[in-house]
Amino acid sequence: MLKGATELRSSFIVSVDMQGIVKRFGPVIANDHVNFQVYAGEIHALLGENGAGKSTTMSMLSGVYRADAGDISIDGKRVRIHSPKDAMALGVGMVFQNFRLVQSLTAAENVVLGEKSSFWRGARWMKEKQREIEAISERFGLAFPVDRPIWQLSVGEQQRVEIVKTLYRGARIIILDEPTSVLTPGEAEQLFQTLERMKREGKSVIITTHKLKEVMATSDRISVMRKGKMITTINKSETNERELARLMVGREIVLTKQQKRPIPGKLLLNVQQLDVEADHGRKALSALQLRVHEGEIVGVAGVAGNGQKELAEVLTGLRAWKGGSIHFNGKEIKTASVRSAIEAGISHIPENRMKSGLAGSLGIVDNLLFKSYRTEDHSRLGFLRASKNRMWSQELVEQFDVKTPDLETPVQQLSGGNQQKLLFAREITRKPRLMVAVHPTQGLDIGATEGVHRLLNELRNSGSGVLLISEDLDEVLQLSDRVLVIYNGQIIGEISAEHADRERIGMLMAGLSTAGEAAV
């Protein structure tokens, strides 16, 4: 079948070989000459923080994206993968973090969906298929009720349907993107056994994850990615969690900041015992404690999904909380309201600027007015003060050096850096008492990143409090006066900037805290 193209390397058959893969999204390099090899019959963990580029790499292997440069070989044959269909034909199947299932169809129907002959074959054909599917699920230990509609299945069962779907279509290379993020510990344990079975049948299994414990528990080999680059690939037997944590977050020496820090002023934000539920009643924050003073930058480091999003939403009035108290500027905040947060002087740089920060199809003026249009300066008797707003916008554009052809240009046509400058202009011009900045430099190039850092520093120096929530540990360490580490909805460690130690923070972020760390 493979005309001698198979490479043998220390008795392993290379099933996936990606060489020199480059992928750019605008100015950002998501994959910078990534080399990645997977053997047949191994479980290979692709480890990295969020944004390290692991999902991008896998998306190119499974045909969701196309690489800008580089070669992909499957079973020794050089291939071009343009679509998930191409990938499937080559035996590559991917289980996404967000399942792609039709809620109203049964599990079995979802598995056969898209098969050419599945259009209408009647009940007997379906029964046959169900047996076939049951045989596969039994073989790999993936039990789920085949004749039930998806919406009646638990999340764990839905994931099994997804896995069986790839197996049914003959996948030999199976990619699982953050497979345990939705599972209970028991379900995760079961999943690992399934992966073992697949491996024994000679399939290549790739899991992307940022959880060190899982990596050590399941995989044979581990590839670590950081900031779009492939750092290394090592055998599990030759490493440990500590080393992996260091590889994942990097080892560069933290630059101590030269400028003199102003002494923090009075207490601005005091969060006590905060309990918050996420969208599906899952606990997002539990008994979280947090203080921010005037004139300081407090950095919150942590791996995505540990409650950062919910924390920012609560502070900016977007999400209600279940228990605990929030005092801002000496007064207790009782209910969640975006408008009162705006009026109290809380500014917000949201996580995804185009999704919730800016209105892409509108121009500069409209985007700058977002939070100020209600004030007397900008509207009167229900009418916007058009010429005044234009002048005001022009001033801001110049002050913050936003590069735009004119004030009417839809902001989606600006570069990411200029969009972020615009966002900062809007939030800073209100002279906020507290700035909640979430991943403020995500997707920006180095120059724009420096600009954002400068703005945050200036804001701090002018006496505002800044809460910086970021997954980029370098950024948190570089800017913050205090670093808090969030894990599983709690602040599990606080470190002052002078004593910041990457390795320890990395361990804390991975949930490897040793008791004795006083949460503040």
Added chain:
Amino acid sequence: MRQLPATEAAASQRGTSGMKRRFSFRLELDPSRSSAPWWTPILSVALALLLCAVFIAINGMNPITVYMRMVTGAFGSSFGITETLVKAIPLLLCGLGVAIAYRISIWNIGAEGQFAAGAMGATAVIIYFPDLPAVLTIPLMLVFGMLAGGFWGLLTAIPRTYFGVNELITSLMLNYVALLALDYFVFGPWKDPQGFNFPGTPMFTEAQSLPVLGTTRLHLGLVFALIAILLYFLTIRYTKWGYELRLIGANSNAAKNAGININKHILIVMLISGGLAGIAGMAEVSGVTHRLMYGISPGYGYTAIIVAWLAKLNPLGLIVSSVLFGGLIVGGYSVQTMGLPSSISSMLQGAILFFLIAGDMLSKFRLRSGG
């Protein structure tokens, strides 16, 4: 079952000799595109004309003569023009209603029902206060027509905001409820006793009818429609509330971040959207038919959806597209004498919508050469 397009492509790339270069294109989602270019409506109309020309030719007619006849029928005489405008009035008002709702991404396809509700609301004034002078009757009819249409719009908006019920389905279904209610009134309690069993109310008096222009059928409703368009333009452009609507329409997540209560706006907008269709219904009974009767709308509410889409929600575009569709209806009548069914105009309408939607969809893609 197992085709390997990818390996084949790889083979050709490696330069396996003798492989002929295949000329191929593929459609790809273009992430940089978020809206269709301005010329898609024009292209859609042109393609629709071309498609229907085929069917006209199959019917044994010369498409060019037929189209010429439609154009002269609709725009070639002062009679044609005023008739076209008469049809354009309800289309413009309903289309504006649809457009306002779509501004905040609400699909109001219930203009037909809101139109009927407005007609009923206006007629109720006449039934219960038959002897008021014109200065009172006309404004009252206008207010009640608007309120009835607005109420019908709210019936869609309330379940949407409080229970998340899809407005597409409720607004569509409420159309049937409204039309059947109208049937009930004209076959039942409101039927003209001297009408020889015709399903309609008695004819309105002079005082209950909108003033018309000279001897034509062109009535005051045109002024209502133009004022509504002007208000729409000014509101969206210059007021605080219009700014909020623009924000919600452009990015509802961001609007939430700006502290805007989106549910409140859905209620207000649907009240206005329905109210505009209600005015159209009032203007139709008071200005054209002079009675409430069975089958009062030939589907204005549905055509209005196409009008709004063709205009891309632009105020000036709404005027142009409603006149165009009014002309299409009138032109459709005038080709009947040539032996063609007047449904040729429905066919054109359908084809225009088809190409519009296809254009909006396809413009999100780009062509890439090479396999």
